[in-house]
Amino acid sequence: MADMTASTPDTTRRKGDTTLGHIVYVLRDNPVTMLAFAMLAFFLGCAFFGPALVPYDPLATNAARALEAPSWDHWFGTDNLGRDVFSRVIVATRLDLTISVAAVALSFVIGSILGSIAGYWGGWLDAVLNRCLDTIMAFPLFVLAMGVVAALGNTVENIIYATAIINIPFYARLVRAEVNIRRHSGFAQAAKLAGNSDLRVLAVHIFPNSLPPMMVQVSLNLGWAILNAAGLSFIGLGVAPPTPEWGIMVAEGANFIVSGEWWLAVFPGLWLMLAVFTFNLLGDGLRDIVDPRKRT
Amino acid sequence: MAARSKMILGRVAQAIPVVMGVVVISFLLTRALPGDPAAYFAGPAADEASIAEIRETLGLDKPLVQQFFYYVGDLIRGDLGTSLTTGQTVLTDLGARLPASLELTLAALLLSCAIAIPLGVLAATRPGTWVDHLCRVLVTAGVSMPTFFTGILLIYIFYYLAGLAPSPLGRLDFIYLSPPHVTGFYLIDAALAGDWETWLGALKQLVLPATTLALFTLAPIARMTRAAMLSALSSDFIRTARAAGLSDGKVLFGYAFRNALLPVVTTLGMVFSFTLGANVLVEKVFAWPGIGSYAVEALVVSDYAAVQGFVLAMALLFVALNLVIDIAYALIDPRIGLN
Numbered sequence: 001m002a003d004m005t006a007s008t009p010d011t012t013r014r015k016g017d018t019t020l021g022h023i024v025y026v027l028r029d030n031p032v033t034m035l036a037f038a039m040l041a042f043f044l045g046c047a048f049f050g051p052a053l054v055p056y057d058p059l060a061t062n063a064a065r066a067l068e069a070p071s072w073d074h075w076f077g078t079d080n081l082g083r084d085v086f087s088r089v090i091v092a093t094r095l096d097l098t099i100s101v102a103a104v105a106l107s108f109v110i111g112s113i114l115g116s117i118a119g120y121w122g123g124w125l126d127a128v129l130n131r132c133l134d135t136i137m138a139f140p141l142f143v144l145a146m147g148v149v150a151a152l153g154n155t156v157e158n159i160i161y162a163t164a165i166i167n168i169p170f171y172a173r174l175v176r177a178e179v180n181i182r183r184h185s186g187f188a189q190a191a192k193l194a195g196n197s198d199l200r201v202l203a204v205h206i207f208p209n210s211l212p213p214m215m216v217q218v219s220l221n222l223g224w225a226i227l228n229a230a231g232l233s234f235i236g237l238g239v240a241p242p243t244p245e246w247g248i249m250v251a252e253g254a255n256f257i258v259s260g261e262w263w264l265a266v267f268p269g270l271w272l273m274l275a276v277f278t279f280n281l282l283g284d285g286l287r288d289i290v291d292p293r294k295r296t
Numbered sequence: 297m298a299a300r301s302k303m304i305l306g307r308v309a310q311a312i313p314v315v316m317g318v319v320v321i322s323f324l325l326t327r328a329l330p331g332d333p334a335a336y337f338a339g340p341a342a343d344e345a346s347i348a349e350i351r352e353t354l355g356l357d358k359p360l361v362q363q364f365f366y367y368v369g370d371l372i373r374g375d376l377g378t379s380l381t382t383g384q385t386v387l388t389d390l391g392a393r394l395p396a397s398l399e400l401t402l403a404a405l406l407l408s409c410a411i412a413i414p415l416g417v418l419a420a421t422r423p424g425t426w427v428d429h430l431c432r433v434l435v436t437a438g439v440s441m442p443t444f445f446t447g448i449l450l451i452y453i454f455y456y457l458a459g460l461a462p463s464p465l466g467r468l469d470f471i472y473l474s475p476p477h478v479t480g481f482y483l484i485d486a487a488l489a490g491d492w493e494t495w496l497g498a499l500k501q502l503v504l505p506a507t508t509l510a511l512f513t514l515a516p517i518a519r520m521t522r523a524a525m526l527s528a529l530s531s532d533f534i535r536t537a538r539a540a541g542l543s544d545g546k547v548l549f550g551y552a553f554r555n556a557l558l559p560v561v562t563t564l565g566m567v568f569s570f571t572l573g574a575n576v577l578v579e580k581v582f583a584w585p586g587i588g589s590y591a592v593e594a595l596v597v598s599d600y601a602a603v604q605g606f607v608l609a610m611a612l613l614f615v616a617l618n619l620v621i622d623i624a625y626a627l628i629d630p631r632i633g634l635n
Contacts, residue, residue, distance in 0.1 A: 143606070230442055273445060
């Protein structure tokens with residue numbers, strides 16, 4: 001035994017063996033993921049600084065310049081009340097990202113707790129949780145979100161809760177599986193023997209192992225959450241006009257598309273699509289970093 | 297055969313707790329109405345006395361458990377409540393509008409399968425080439441498109457710019473009469489009546505919304521087909537088949553594809569869930585008179601009975617569909633039930 005520990009050679013470790021080295025290696029191999037990170041940075045920039053930088057007040061109407069096509073003055077044109085579409089699209093980034101990040105964070109936390117408990121202790125807790133998750137998954141998810149918002153009331157917070165509820169099963173199942181396969185592993189038993197409580201072993205020793213696959217899930221889920229929230233506001237739930245939000249802007253612009261004023265709906269829709277695309281690419285890229293075998 | 301029917305019975309039994317859970321959730325959604333449900337069901341012009349009366353007739357003064365049994369009793373009798381906007385029972389409304397939604401959904405799924413499965417097979421036979429990468433980018437872009445946006449874009453291009461598509465207002469242009477009601481599917485009804493002009497009119501209306509939905513569902517089907525084909529192609533029986541000198545087409549479609557089809561059928565269940573959700577948005581964009589646009593109209597005027605009836609109906613539809621898929625799976629796959 002002594003031989004084996006002694007023969008672990010520090011000197012033969014190459015630069016690419018560190019986590020950071022691996023990430024750099026994968027990123028260099030996959031320029032698409034790099035692009036996704038750059039786009040993410042762009043959207044975060046819009047969310048943080050957008051409202052301060054946009055050329056016009058997103059709520060200021062100007063009847064004299066209503067329904068103007070894109071020009072140097074108004075990059076994305078103006079809407080039926082003369083509001084600048086570009087400013088509205090950029091300002092909306094903060095609200096849309098906030099809704100999806102809050103919803104995903106909520107489902108991450110609740111799903112982690114439920115999944116850890118079910119995976120660690122098993123038994124009837126596990127069975128009950130599984131039945132509950134099956135029930136949630138039995139609904140077409142967007143339809144369930146509609147029902148929840150209709151029942152709880154038509155506010156932005158309830159959009160967040162509804163989006164969180166429909167995403168909880170994905171996290172809970174993932175964490176349950178990851179915790180379950182490790183609950184009797186050597187390091188967990190060692191930690192237990194060293195006098196740690198069950199809760200501590202679970203939270204500090206076992207749960208962190210499920211974080212890498214969870215990050216992939218978070219990234220993919222952010223895309224769905226944005227789509228979901230925008231879809232709900234498109235059918236008139238949650239965000240109320242005149243607040244700038246991508247889904248509502250597309251819904252309002254839809255009335256003008258048949259008369260040819262395409263810029264009202266196309267730019268917010270394009271932005272929405274870019275945001276979702278970014279998170280989807282990011283999810284794929286993160287999956288490559290976390291687990292190269294799962295590339296499909 | 298006995299083992300197989302036992303398996304099917306077992307699968308049906310598994311669906312029962314899920315259906316019960318669905319009923320519980322939809323009951324909770326009814327009771328969670330903002331404000332006082334009795335005041336809501338009584339309407340805006342009601343006074344104290346009539347609200348109290350409604351509360352009693354609805355059983356809202358009873359304990360929650362008892363209310364739940366009343367609710368289940370109503371459901372068993374098919375009573376989903378009455379819609380405030382149409383004045384008819386929710387069940388009648390949903391029944392009248394369901395064929396429109398199903399026609400759209402099924403057309404979209406057929407279209408999606410017709411594109412995605414060959415695409416997946418193509419990508420799997422040439423992994424790592426530009427064909428493969430192109431497929432991947434295409435389907436990722438498709439799934440990133442919000443369906444309501446895709447729909448609007450298609451309307452702009454094909455209706456406003458190209459003038460190819462009819463105006464996006466429902467299932468049939470008003471110059472046609474709707475075909476005599478047999479199945480409620482306009483394409484089938486018109487064909488049965490031999491009215492090919494109406495059939496063509498209905499098809500024209502269907503193309504854009506079905507394409508919109510299909511674009512959204514390409515990705516999961518294509519990806520699953522590709523993955524299943526890859527694993528089938530790398531298995532031993534394919535190697536044996538090739539070694540035995542069978543032609544490429546025979547190996548690909550006679551052996552690999554038939555084995556790859558099973559996981560694809562399972563994925564269709566999940567895809568159907570997506571489609572049912574996306575349906576709501578597409579129906580709103582194209583003014584399609586299905587149950588999705590019914591629910592949206594009901595939401596706008598806070599017609600909760602209609603919304604909850606819709607949510608329940610969708611969930612039951614989805615559970616039933618998954619059941620059918622699982623049973624079909626057991627019937628298709630000769631290995632299930634033998635060991």
